[in-house]
Amino acid sequence: MDKVFLTRWFWWVLLLPCTFVGARVAQVVWYDPSALGPDPAQSLVDLFGTIALWLLCAVLFVTPVQTIIKARWLLRQRRALGVACFGYALLHWLSYAGLLLEWQWQNLGQDLLKRPYIIVGFLAGLMLLVLAGTSNNASARALGRRWRILHRLVYPAAVLVLIHMFWVARSDYTEVALYSAVVLLLLLHRWRQQAKSS
């Protein structure tokens, strides 16, 4: 199959959640103001956060799935998945800062200094920013061997995201426990692979 087509096709798939959210937003703005509930800004924050989390899990899934079904093409899409994950994490932050807090810089700053779940979330976001910023071929070439090491940042980022979720949870840990189990399994798998190859 044509490589360029494959890459582009994949990018369109990654935009699907965005069109879904966009459709809901359009519905709220032009048709039914209650389509996202009584607190639409908070709904958007939650939606983008969830999508980013799924994509983060998807990134971590690529290597183990690839070894099982031997789909080399999947490995080539890992960077696209990662960049999309950062994109949705950015939308998650933008909707929190812009829609919920309406860019009150003082409150944004206070949240960032005082509220632990926001601190870890922000740190995870910064890590994703570094990864997305160095995901292009030029950076990979420039960094050489160090690129692979740098991009292992995705693991601490995933752990911080789970802590972020754990601290956001108020009355029940079922959801964060599920995601933690998934991430833990993926990390264990990765660790075993590493042990085997060395």
Added chain:
Amino acid sequence: MKTPVGSTLTEADVTPETVYLNRRQYLKTSAVAAAVLVAPKLKASESTFGADPAPLWLQSQNKQASPSPFSTTEKLTPYEYVTGYNNFYEFGTGKDDPEKYGQDFKPHPWQVTVSGLAEGTGTFDLEDLLKGLAVEERIYRLRCVEAWSMVIPWLGVSMAALLKRLKPLSSARYVAFETVYRPEEMPGQASFFAAIDYPYIEALRMDEAMHPLTLMATGVYGRSLPNQNGAPLRLVVPWKYGFKSIKSIRKITFTDRQPQTTWQKANAREYGFYANVNPAVDHPRWRQSEERRLPSTLFASNRVPTLPFNGYAEAVAGLYQGMDLTKHY
């Protein structure tokens, strides 16, 4: 069944067992009859809010509600949000979970067990507990600790009137409330990873409970409480964060020691016993100096400043005179 001490009930009010056992059949028949008789008149409200599934005695007691001078004139939060955006963790953590997963809950028949330092202890049918008490409509602000708020037209009876009927002893300094425990009907209670203990427990100091603003709610928006709002009986304390207003109350206990509440037990640093709305005391998770009055829109979050005691300071600040509210948050 015991008769509440000091109530106006007599032996003649006690329902014969045969009638009692047949009451569901009776209710069904009379509900059908009533529906046929009054159908044209009720149509508007039923099409807006759906049929009221509560027993007829409760429906009719709620319908006799009189307006209260304690009501605010602020714009009401629409019914669909009051009943579709809830924190009722017994039914799930999502805001729309209580409406989705609360429908299998059966709030009738309902009994309340009263124990502790009172003369009127025992287990009472809800109907007997409420009989003769005047239902009022009170439009209160509800301020959630998560920094959003609503304006809600509750129906209910004065808590003071209800508690007086139970004749608390002078040694009773606190009153604790407990939500029903039915994990088979409340999926949140059955959760393996629950972060709070069930059954849910809340409590008030006696003078807080007897304060005229404190309401034992039986309805909302002119009809009986939907399951997701705490059917059939819930507390409403408008000057405290929403989590104090415990839902689906099954037990009332009078005590001389400050009870440990569910949220204090789960996280004492975040949730104090008093939980008075206080913009000056920040919460580790949410900024309490302002709130988003729901419904908000996507591009205007409808932020309003949060007032001390949720705007009820004039009425209730005296209860806390001399207390350091940054310590007793």
